[in-house]
Amino acid sequence: MNKSLKTNFRKRSNAELNRLNPEEFKAAQKIPLVVVLDNVRSLNNIGSIFRTADAFRIEEVLLCGITARPPHKDIRKTALGATESVAWRYFEQTQEALNDLRSKNYKIAAVEQAENAYALNDFEVDLSQGLAVVFGHEVQGVAQEVVDLCDAVIEIPQFGTKHSLNVSVSAGIVLWNLHGQFFSK
Numbered sequence: 001m002n003k004s005l006k007t008n009f010r011k012r013s014n015a016e017l018n019r020l021n022p023e024e025f026k027a028a029q030k031i032p033l034v035v036v037l038d039n040v041r042s043l044n045n046i047g048s049i050f051r052t053a054d055a056f057r058i059e060e061v062l063l064c065g066i067t068a069r070p071p072h073k074d075i076r077k078t079a080l081g082a083t084e085s086v087a088w089r090y091f092e093q094t095q096e097a098l099n100d101l102r103s104k105n106y107k108i109a110a111v112e113q114a115e116n117a118y119a120l121n122d123f124e125v126d127l128s129q130g131l132a133v134v135f136g137h138e139v140q141g142v143a144q145e146v147v148d149l150c151d152a153v154i155e156i157p158q159f160g161t162k163h164s165l166n167v168s169v170s171a172g173i174v175l176w177n178l179h180g181q182f183f184s185k
Contacts, residue, residue, distance in 0.1 A: 011134035012096070026063070026083040030059040031182040034101060035175070038094040038146050039065040039137045040167055047078030048168035054082035056179040059130070061086055062101075064094040094134070095148045106130040109152040111141040111174055117155035120174060124183040133174055135167050180183075 020028060035053055038072060040046055046068055046178075055063050063069050069090050070076070070083035089099040094181060098108055109118075111133055125131055134150065136142030147153060156173055165173070 019154050020085075022085040023182050025054070025057070026087075028057060030057050031179060032106075033058045033178055033182065034060050034062060034106065035131065035171065036094065036097055036101075036132050036134040037045065037064060037067045038064045038142050039140075040067045040135065041138055042167075043068050043072055043074035044078045045138065045166065045168040047075040047080075048084075050075070050079040050082040050086050050088075050173045052172050052175055053086045056175045056181075058136070058175065060085065061088045062097040063088060063090045064097050065092065066078070067142075084099040094143065095149060098132070098134075098146070098149050101130075101132045104130065106132045107151045108132045108152050109136065109148040110134045110136070110147045111156070111170055112136065112142045112147055113155050114147060114153040117153040118175055120141050121153050123152070123154050125176075125178055127182065131178065133178070135171055135174075138155070138167055 014106060035049060035058060037046065037049065046063070050061060060067060061110070070079070070088070075083060091100070101108060109123070109131065134142050134146060136146070154174065156170060158165070
């Protein structure tokens with residue numbers, strides 16, 4: 001480490017972070033970004049995605065198919081209360097959720113490895129309308145019939161030997177990137 005970069009660092013206390021309480025969060029303006037979970041099976045992943053959705057103040061999370069719904073102790077364990085702040089709805093079929101979003105003029109993008117997908121770093125958000133991002137099952141990904149209903153597919157470039165990332169990690173990467181686009185323009 002370059003010694004010229006060394007400085008003193010003091011962790012801030014929770015009180016210094018000025019976090020919103022759940023009621024303030026619900027009343028606060030959200031970015032027009034919706035997360036759709038297409039048959040995500042892991043309760044811990046679901047909870048982690050709620051926590052990330054809270055961190056970036058997204059509009060809501062849509063839980064579809066086999067994706068479990070709050071309240072559940074394993075979701076609560078990783079969500080750390082985010083299921084109380086982030087709005088969510090359940091749909092039996094992901095296609096129903098996408099039809100609902102489309103009727104509200106949202107563009108829809110699957111996060112998947114697909115032909116003609118946009119690399120995440122090349123994907124540009126149309127800030128004139130809302131965007132929904134679909135994350136899929138831990139093994140099978142986003143179902144092809146769901147991909148077929150999307151306006152775009154976003155792929156996270158990867159350079160190692162593995163062919164996928166954990167769905168909650170993917171959500172963190174994608175939501176961070178998209179959040180930055182909403183606030184940079």
